Amino acid sequence: MRLATFQAGAAPELGVVVDARIVPLNRDSRLPADMIGLIAAWPDAEPQVRAAAQAGAGALPLDQVRLRAPIRRPGKIMAIGLNYADHIAESNLGTPEHQVWFSKAPTAANGPFDPIDVPKVSQALDYEAEMVAVIGRGGRHIPRDGAAAAVFGYCVGNDATERAWQHRTPQWVLGKSFDTHAPFGPWITTADEVTDPHALGVRCYVNGEERQNSNTRHLVFDVWDQVAHLSQAMTLEPGDLIFTGTPGGVGAAMKPMRFLKDGDVVRVEIDGLGAIENPCAPEPDRG
Secondary structure, eight states, X not given: OEEEEEESSSSEEEEEEETTEEEEOTTSTTSOSSHXXXXXXXXXXXXXXXXXXXXXXXXXXXXXXXXXXXXXXXXXXXXXXXXXXXXXXXXXXXXXXXXXXXXXXXXXXEOTTSOEEEOSXXXXXXXXXXXXXXXXXOBSSOOGGGHHHHEEEEEEEEOOEEHHHHHSSSOOHHHHOSTTOEEEEEEEEEXXXXXXXXXXXXXXXXXXXXXXXXXXGGBSSOHHHHHHHHHHHSOBOTTOEEEOOOOSOXXXXXXXXXXXXXXXXXXXXXXXXXEEEEEEXXXXXXX
């Protein structure tokens, strides 16, 4: 199934995408009102969601609603660096012996078609096309052979990065955590519909120009490695996001470097998961 958070009126709602329509779910009082709650309750909620999808009551055309971030405020956004061989090479670094992790602030979460801020404090905004794994059952000390059962589904993501802030210190968190710099979606494709998450084409376009083109089979540490490793350090909870790494082709590795600017449009596509497309705009005054 494809589960989304959408807005057709004053408040966001949950929905299930069927072909080119979205079926609202929040009209069923038995279902949780938010995506994290739905993921946590999935073993009991799944039959009701499937029934709603089949009935199609109140379905709306997708092009008449606004798709929001599937999870409006994730508990954790974890991201792995240097996880495709071509990106490692263009970064002039060696293949890491251990997984390289950083976090993105939950306030970085952004919708699949909403603007990405070009920060006031610097003009070195970059893109990173990534597959995003959404934690379901989760847990602690998950073995590699149990990692698949801990993943609820997958999204398309862009690990937008402020390069000047990323590289001014050894810690990458601030450069990765600007508001709006984690757009993802357009929905969550549940894991049962993804035959092999390690065989999906990943592409990124800036203003229609292809910048990245790879496949998740080239991950250095695959999703199961990532889940097993992270869960040794922290409890993975329903709705946590894992940005699984970006392939080569980022703007910072081009000669000359090509950073994003006001008016640019970044599109990320992943086979079977859909696409997100975000315009870049000057950071607004938020007070």
